[in-house]
Amino acid sequence: MLKKIFSLFLWIFVSVFVLSVCYVIGVFRNWTDTTTVFYWIFVILVTLTLKLIVDCIHNYFSSGKYRKLVRLFSRKKRTITLDSYFRKGMNIISKKGRGVVPWFLLTGDSEKNSSLLKDINLPVFHSNELNGISQQFRTIRWWFFRDSSVLELSGKIYDNPGVLNSVIGFLSARKSKKQPPHGIVLVIPVETLLDHDYSCIQVLSQKTRNFTEQLSSHLHHNIPVFLVISGCEHISGYSSLAQKIHQKNNNGYPVFWATNKSDTNASEYDSSYILSSLKSNITTEICHVLDDTLSDQEKNEILLFPDKLNDLKHSLDVFISTFSIDNVFFSQTEVSGVCLSGELVSGKDKNCTFSDVLVSEILPQIQNSEVIHVNKRRIKMSFRSVMVMTALCFIGYSAYCSYHIYDVRQGSVELSPAFLTEQILKYEDKVRSNMLYLPFKPALNDKYLFFRESLYNSSRFETRPVSWRVDEYKKKFLAASPSGKRELILSLASSLIGWDKMVKDESLSDLTTFPGIHESIKITRPYDKISSIASLALERDEIQKNHGSENIDVFRKLLSEFIQSDPSYSWFVSEYVDIPAVKVTDFWEDENASVSLSGIWTQEGQNKLHHWYENIKEAYGRDTVPEAFSSFVQYLEESRQEHFRQFIMAVARGRKDSHSGLMSPLQLTDIIQNRSSEHEFFKFVDDELHNIPASSAQDWLSDFRLLYRLFSLKVDNGMKRQIEQFDIMVRIYLMSVFNNSQMNRTTDHVTAWRDWQNVLRNAVNSELHTASSVELIRNAMRSDPKNKLVILFDEFEKVRSVINSNNTDPVIDSVWDIYERQNYKLLDHTFTYTGCRVDEQWRNSVLSQLNSDKHNSSHSEMQGKIYKNIIGFLNGPANGVLALDAEGARVLSFRERSIPFTPSFISFLNDVVSPDDLLDVQLRDRTQNKDELINVQRQLDVLNQTLQKIESQPYKMTVSSAPATISGHHGVKPTGTTLTLECKTGNSSIRSMNFADSGLFTWYPGSCHSVSIDISFPDFSTTYKFTGETAWIDFINKFSDGEDELMTKDFSPESRSFLESMGITGILVRYKLSDTGDLSQAYIEWEQLKQEKDKLENLQISLSNKLLTTHSWEKSGWISRLPGKITICPAVQE
16 A cells, blocks of 8 residues: 555656656746646656556566567568578579579478478589579578579478468569569379378368469469479389380480360369370370380380379369369469479489479470460560550550640741740640650650740840949939838849749749849840730740840849948838838827837748848859848847837837726726736737747846736636746746846745735726725825725835836836836726716706706896805815815816816806805804904904003103204204194193293103194294104104204205205204103003004904905806816727
């Protein structure tokens, strides 16, 4: 049990380890999760397979089954060895220069599995060095003689199906099919036939029949079978007859031979015809050799010898009937001939063995027999007939097709360019590469050349010098725009490719598949209007005849000049109309379309650029493209990254001040499901730059890929989502380690991002509930720290600072700015929805009341009700989004976003609504003014009493006069002065005639408003006055030193003019005052009370005026100014 548990845990550990390795490799190789899992499963399956193989091998060897494999291997090795041996023999037979060497298959039973030809005395030719082959097998043996070869098959092979199949396999090889054996020679000892063991004979016949059928079916050729009966010297009379024939034929070995020619034998399946033929042949030989030299006994034996063959008939019938029996699977077989053979004792005790007779007499007779020749003739005739018929059919059909390929009759040849072009196309498309027209191809080619020459000679065209064409093309190039220059360069490259193909004499059909040659650089310019294909034919003929290679070299130099004309290669990367630019409106429909990325920098554009480069490279042929241009193409990825970098920053700048409107619930959900426009934009950038390897990626791209992985995280409680998030986090970590980036290295970054995602989801869920959207805005206006919108922006700044703390790349900042627009989209949606909600409530709470009571209320009453509804609206739905104070209506904002109130509504509020009416009654200004007015009146009453008390208190002071004089020893002198104090209670005065006079003055605070000094002269008098409540205090301050010069300019206008006319600038007046301390203190107290009283009186007047002011809503006419819509409420964006 513990062993099983340990094995299970070991497998789990190995699986997890392999998965980890595959995962890490997949991250670095940028594999998808599916690919990683596929590789992991593949490695696991390979591991399991290897383990299974090891277990099977262990069990195989531990159970001893490997011995069968050894036997099978030895059998296989034996088969291979036999096949190699057979091939060596076939190679000797089929060597060139020797002609067709006949070879036979020899088989039969022999003693102790020895060779049937072991006692042969004839020379063999398999032991010399040239045709060296060793006789190391008993299964098969090659025998090479002067005129033939023999492949001896052991009789044991029929009892071993494996060996028999191997022998049939290499006998039916390709070489055997080319040169099949001339026959199968079966040797049967005569004792076997005379024993009449029919079962043994039948088995032998069946084995031979089976072998013959299989070999014939594989070779597709009926191989004749010849039966050789050996050991006939044991038949009485054979030896005497053979000896006599040997003497008569000059040492020739006798062979009794009979072939099977009977038609009836095929159905009778007996040996009657063969035996009768043998007897007939033997009888003929007896008649030739019988003479008196033979004894009577020998004659008697010889004459009885043909009848002795009847003893073989039953055995031969069994063999032949079994061998030739009908078979539904194979064609009927038969024994082609029977031969009697035996050993013969020659002179000087030299025996003529059966092997010698077989090779020297029997095999040549078989080879020259009519059966062989009939088969050969039949095969040759069949083969020749088939070949002749095939050749005749081919030539006939070729002649028919060749005749009809042009379908032009003699004397009716049309020479129009269209007709000639059609005939040229027929040859190039149908004849040139088609073997069908090979017999008549020279004639067809002559006709084809005739058509080409006719087209060239019959067409009227001009050929322009190379210099003219080069100059004309240069002018077009210099006047073209960058994209136009690229088209001209590509056209020139295509023209060079076309000229190269014309030089190689490619067909017109192939030439039409490539862009045509530019009209400005064509060598030929037809005068008449002809088809484009005919024009190509003329161009091809001209470039093949007249220095086409020089023309190509000149324009290749021109191509290099054009390419190197602009070191920045702006023509190569200019706009391409077939690849539209990537506009910011593709992702944000409400954005300014001026921000775009040229389509040439997209993946499709890059593929197009490399395609153009390959065309230019092909146009150079064996020459090399300019090295600077090749280097520029190699570094296209760097330029591409730079353009994407600028595009991202431009999008960020354009999106900075963008505003959106209402969003549908699906659009709100897309934000948390990573399907927003911002995420689609980032996905586009990542997909477009996905093929750039990490080693070639710029720093901003490496950081962007990590950020994009991070942006793809979702907050979801599902198990699948959790696994995906874990996968992304691990990928981000590994990629950051691999790129040596500080981004996303710690779990704090991922934690901060997940917190931000939770905040984002909460904000979106709140906005999905319409009731909470309005409250979100109101609380955001108040900067409530618990508000989800406030938290949204605060958390975003936090996660941005945590993740992007050490990155100062402006592209990454732009990426964050673009991503932040999601927050503002949510904010815009909330503000817009709140505005629409406020507008709806305006209509329901204010406008709906216009028609409800218009027949039951007066205009003033209606105004009052409507105004009350307006105040209720401002205090209700509009509360928190709109402020109204003394400076006017003010729209509140959050993050520079506010509800889009209409200007007419703001103007209406400023003109009609009083901010005071928005407050509670006890907090309104009118109520507070009334209360304050009462309080001011009370304070005035107290002050009046205090002032009345102070003003009723008299203050006395003694004033002593002295002579008045005029400075400067003037001729006119004052004669006296009079000082008068005027009070409400009475006047006080002192008159002095320039003597030291004194008088008592009584002053009441607030009751004395005038002090005058009359200065008398001999002929006139003048007066200097102090007025106001401070007149007496001013007098005291002026004469505090006992005297003061009264300047002329301070007198009244009449007195001033008179004094100035007399040249008097000032009059020195002297008054000495008694103690003024109490009086000054009393004045200070009175003045303070008086100022306080004046302030309260002014306040009383102001409050009274405010209370008497008419309310703005009481003015008539403002109802007609009620706006129907107070906010801008757009439709929901789709």
